[in-house]
Amino acid sequence: MADGLPRDRFRVVYRIAGDERQALAVARDICVEQTVEFPSELLTAGRVREEIVGRIEAVEPCDASHARVTISYAAETSGFELTQLLNVVFGNYSMKPGVRVEWLDLPDALLGRFAGPRFGRAGLRSWLGAPVRALLCTALKPMGLSASELADLAYQMALGGIDVIKDDHGLANQPSAPFEERVSRCVAAVDRANRETGFRCIYAPNVAAGPDAALQRAQFAKRAGAGALLFSPGLAGFGLLAQLAADDAITLPILSHPTFLGSFVTSPDSGIAHAALFGQINRLAGADASIFPNFGGRFPFDRDACLAIAAATAAPLGGIKPSFPTPGGGMSLNRVPELLDAYGRDVILLIGGGLHQTGSTLVENCRKFRHQVV
Amino acid sequence: MADGLPRDRFRVVYRIAGDERQALAVARDICVEQTVEFPSELLTAGRVREEIVGRIEAVEPCDASHARVTISYAAETSGFELTQLLNVVFGNYSMKPGVRVEWLDLPDALLGRFAGPRFGRAGLRSWLGAPVRALLCTALKPMGLSASELADLAYQMALGGIDVIKDDHGLANQPSAPFEERVSRCVAAVDRANRETGFRCIYAPNVAAGPDAALQRAQFAKRAGAGALLFSPGLAGFGLLAQLAADDAITLPILSHPTFLGSFVTSPDSGIAHAALFGQINRLAGADASIFPNFGGRFPFDRDACLAIAAATAAPLGGIKPSFPTPGGGMSLNRVPELLDAYGRDVILLIGGGLHQTGSTLVENCRKFRHQVV
Numbered sequence: 001m002a003d004g005l006p007r008d009r010f011r012v013v014y015r016i017a018g019d020e021r022q023a024l025a026v027a028r029d030i031c032v033e034q035t036v037e038f039p040s041e042l043l044t045a046g047r048v049r050e051e052i053v054g055r056i057e058a059v060e061p062c063d064a065s066h067a068r069v070t071i072s073y074a075a076e077t078s079g080f081e082l083t084q085l086l087n088v089v090f091g092n093y094s095m096k097p098g099v100r101v102e103w104l105d106l107p108d109a110l111l112g113r114f115a116g117p118r119f120g121r122a123g124l125r126s127w128l129g130a131p132v133r134a135l136l137c138t139a140l141k142p143m144g145l146s147a148s149e150l151a152d153l154a155y156q157m158a159l160g161g162i163d164v165i166k167d168d169h170g171l172a173n174q175p176s177a178p179f180e181e182r183v184s185r186c187v188a189a190v191d192r193a194n195r196e197t198g199f200r201c202i203y204a205p206n207v208a209a210g211p212d213a214a215l216q217r218a219q220f221a222k223r224a225g226a227g228a229l230l231f232s233p234g235l236a237g238f239g240l241l242a243q244l245a246a247d248d249a250i251t252l253p254i255l256s257h258p259t260f261l262g263s264f265v266t267s268p269d270s271g272i273a274h275a276a277l278f279g280q281i282n283r284l285a286g287a288d289a290s291i292f293p294n295f296g297g298r299f300p301f302d303r304d305a306c307l308a309i310a311a312a313t314a315a316p317l318g319g320i321k322p323s324f325p326t327p328g329g330g331m332s333l334n335r336v337p338e339l340l341d342a343y344g345r346d347v348i349l350l351i352g353g354g355l356h357q358t359g360s361t362l363v364e365n366c367r368k369f370r371h372q373v374v
Numbered sequence: 375m376a377d378g379l380p381r382d383r384f385r386v387v388y389r390i391a392g393d394e395r396q397a398l399a400v401a402r403d404i405c406v407e408q409t410v411e412f413p414s415e416l417l418t419a420g421r422v423r424e425e426i427v428g429r430i431e432a433v434e435p436c437d438a439s440h441a442r443v444t445i446s447y448a449a450e451t452s453g454f455e456l457t458q459l460l461n462v463v464f465g466n467y468s469m470k471p472g473v474r475v476e477w478l479d480l481p482d483a484l485l486g487r488f489a490g491p492r493f494g495r496a497g498l499r500s501w502l503g504a505p506v507r508a509l510l511c512t513a514l515k516p517m518g519l520s521a522s523e524l525a526d527l528a529y530q531m532a533l534g535g536i537d538v539i540k541d542d543h544g545l546a547n548q549p550s551a552p553f554e555e556r557v558s559r560c561v562a563a564v565d566r567a568n569r570e571t572g573f574r575c576i577y578a579p580n581v582a583a584g585p586d587a588a589l590q591r592a593q594f595a596k597r598a599g600a601g602a603l604l605f606s607p608g609l610a611g612f613g614l615l616a617q618l619a620a621d622d623a624i625t626l627p628i629l630s631h632p633t634f635l636g637s638f639v640t641s642p643d644s645g646i647a648h649a650a651l652f653g654q655i656n657r658l659a660g661a662d663a664s665i666f667p668n669f670g671g672r673f674p675f676d677r678d679a680c681l682a683i684a685a686a687t688a689a690p691l692g693g694i695k696p697s698f699p700t701p702g703g704g705m706s707l708n709r710v711p712e713l714l715d716a717y718g719r720d721v722i723l724l725i726g727g728g729l730h731q732t733g734s735t736l737v738e739n740c741r742k743f744r745h746q747v748v
Contacts, residue, residue, distance in 0.1 A: 033672075034544075035516070035517055035518075035544065036515060036516030036517050036518065036544075037513075037515055037516065037517075037542060037544060037726070037727070038515050038516040038727050039727045039730065041414070042727070042730050042732070043516065047518060048516055048519065050516035050518075051518070052516065052517055052518035052550075053489075054616065057510035072393070076546070076548050076549055076550065077517060077548065079546035079547045079548045080582065081546055081547065081583055081584065081587070083546070083584060083606075083609040083610050084544070084548075084581050084582075084609075085549075086609055086634060087543065087582075087606070088544065089545070089546055089632060090555070090634060091543065091606075091608075091609070091633035091634045092487070092543075092633050092673075093636070094608070094633070094634050094635065094636030094637050094640070095632065095635075095636030095639070095640065095643070095674075095675075096636065096640070096674065097640040097672045098674060134620055139411075140413050141410060141411055142409075142410030142411065142412040142417065142422055143409055143410050143422075143426055143451060144409075144410065144422035144425070145422065145423060149425065155605045168411055169465065169466075170408075170410075170411060170451070170458070170461055170462065170465070171462075172407065172453035172457070172458040173455065173458075174451065174452075174453045174458075174471075175448050175450055176426075176450065180444040200551055208457055208458075209455055209457050209458070209459060209613060210456065210460075210611075210613030210614065210616055210617050211454065211585035211589075211611075211613060211614050211617055211618060213455070214613075215585075215612075231661055232457075232461070232465075234465075234468070235457040235458075235460055235461055235465070235611075235613070236457050236584075236611055236613050237584075237610055237611030237613065237614060238612075239583060239584030239585060239587075239588075239609070239610050239611065239614075240585050240611060240614070241582065242584055243584050243585055243586060246588065258469065259461055259465035259466050260460060260461060260464060260465045260468050261468065261469075262466070262467070262468030262469030262470070263468050263637040263638045263641075263644060263645045263646075264637045265469070266468070266470070266471040266641065266644045266645075267471070267640065267641045267644065268467065270637060270641065271637045271640075272637070293469060296458070298407075299466075299469045299470060300444045300469075300471065301469075304382075323675065346436055352412075353411070353412050353413045353416070355415050356412070356413065358416070360737075367498055371608075
């Protein structure tokens with residue numbers, strides 16, 4: 001954590017393939033490639049060589065074929081911007097296999113530049129009027145339904161006691177359910193259900209798109225009365241996520257979806273560890289909730305990776321608020337007790353298609369879901 | 375290519391691990407996961423099932439352990455937006471190993487929605503006054519130098535006959551060389567050299583950042599007289615790249631840098647093939663030049679992958695202009711003949727640190743570089 005870290009340097013923990021000697025050689029290369037990207041022998045002594053080039057802080061064996069190396073970088077190399085921070089952490093080295101980013105360790109001087117989630121766990125709980133229990137999320141789908149059909153589903157889901165009804169991450173601005181019509185109809189449907197139930201269900205339309213379109217959609221969603229936003233940083237950028245989160249004209253909780261980010265995590269020896277990517281980076285960028293595929297679903301995330309993400313959403317991070325872990329993907333009602341056991345109550349449980357089981361209505365399935373967490 | 379493709383569907387070629395039977399099962403899953411993401415058995419007959427779910431168009435063995443499967447999707451699933459197109463192509467499936475996107479095949483009805491590069495090969499050649507020869511690029515580095523020191527380097531590089539002097543991709547808005555001061559000084563330095571040489575060298579400052587900062591920096595660069603922009607879609611998004619390329623208040627050629635995109639290509643069985651990512655997607659997003667690590671440099675891109683990228687920058691793509699392949703990364707002067715032999719003259723050759731060899735001045739090394747291509 002940030003305690004004891006010098007104000008002016010941040011640390012990155014890398015897991016490097018090879019024995020300790022090999023890993024050390026790679027680490028020396030990382031120190032140069034990720035900063036000055038310049039032949040070391042041409043660097044004259046002085047500030048650039050002493051301060052700007054990364055510095056190996058610790059090397060320890062990890063297993064028979066990997067070592068864990070901690071490298072520190074001058075905070076100024078990040079320009080105090082999220083995009084450039086990611087660039088120093090893993091930019092060019094993303095192209096070299098055998099190196100995985102495991103953890104970021106940022107000093108308060110750098111953390112102070114990132115706003116993080118506007119709501120965070122406590123804020124979202126207050127927004128939803130649910131101070132203690134696990135929260136429930138589901139998704140409007142399938143793509144291809146009309147805005148009216150999706151709104152009908154939203155009504156039933158809200159009636160059944162879901163807290164957050166998000167667009168499927170594939171709903172953009174397609175002709176079948178244009179964004180503005182969809183948002184207007186779904187907000188109205190959820191409001192109608194809330195008047196009947198007394199619940200405070202919110203609808204989270206998907207605003208992932210190019211920056212102008214995303215900002216326009218987010219502003220429209222706010223005006224129309226949506227209660228949150230869904231955003232996919234893999235498609236539209238962590239920088240845009242940070243901008244949406246910090247925009248005082250929007251001020252809505254943001255759920256981050258993992259689509260198009262999978263290549264960072266599919267190879268165990270390369271990329272970025274689940275906890276750093278879906279936990280730390282999402283949170284730095286301002287996601288109030290981080291959706292990720294749960295273990296035992298249809299994606300190959302294992303239990304340890306999922307619990308590490310959940311831990312990272314609440315690990316100390318300067319003044320940055322904790323976000324909600326939001327496991328989903330191929331989940332079903334009968335797994336809820338197991339999930340509560342694994343994650344505790346500070347979680348948003350996401351069940352999508354699994355609520356559309358035959359043999360019971362959608363409303364009834366949502367009620368069963370709700371009864372499992374109260 | 376797009377010839378013969380129905381107006382309303384686009385095709386994606388996937389390379390899938392497994393024998394033909396296994397690959398077919400995965401392909402059926404892709405058809406659902408990338409579109410409706412809904413239990414197949416719950417999809418009633420009708421438009422969603424017939425049109426929206428992906429459709430397997432062809433399966434062929436690829437090698438003993440892989441098959442190549444072509445899947446078509448309704449153009450409307452993309453919402454005619456780049457971010458959502460990428461989502462359908464590979465969004466959730468990025469999280470499942472064993473599937474690699476090899477090629478996109480888009481109908482004119484979809485291609486017509488993407489502007490692509492504003493300049494392209496012909497436009498950039500005209501902008502630089504170099505109608506035939508290979509073009510030369512180098513990078514201002516190392517990070518940590520002051521704006522004045524970087525401008526001094528730019529002056530020498532321009533004097534030596536470089537066509538495009540780009541910021542190192544790690545130069546953002548650090549205190550050592552703040553963006554606006556750096557741009558002003560480097561533009562002035564390059565202009566001064568151009569007056570002495572009669573050349574038309576241009577400076578490409580790095581504008582990768584969150585959307586607002588990137589747009590402000592691009593606008594400042596335009597006003598200050600920069601001749602191009604450097605942008606990193608891995609850090610800041612392909613959607614923002616498309617917006618910068620289409621912005622009529624900016625109208626500068628854009629060089630795309632591969633930083634933070636490496637995880638898509640490091641695993642041969644997952645991710646996105648080099649040609650599709652650095653060739654096709656960069657070009658759809660509007661990059662006039664696509665920088666990628668050359669074979670035999672310090673990154674593990676092989677010769678076939680590099681030549682496939684180069685081919686993709688000029689493959690038929692509706693009315694979208696060809697972009698420039700820009701191989702770089704650990705290159706040196708003595709490899710120029712080999713590179714010209716491999717890529718031909720429709721290339722931008724990027725040598726960074728290699729121009730700072732000892733034994734000769736930077737200006738002299740640039741002149742040697744230039745003499746090799748005229």
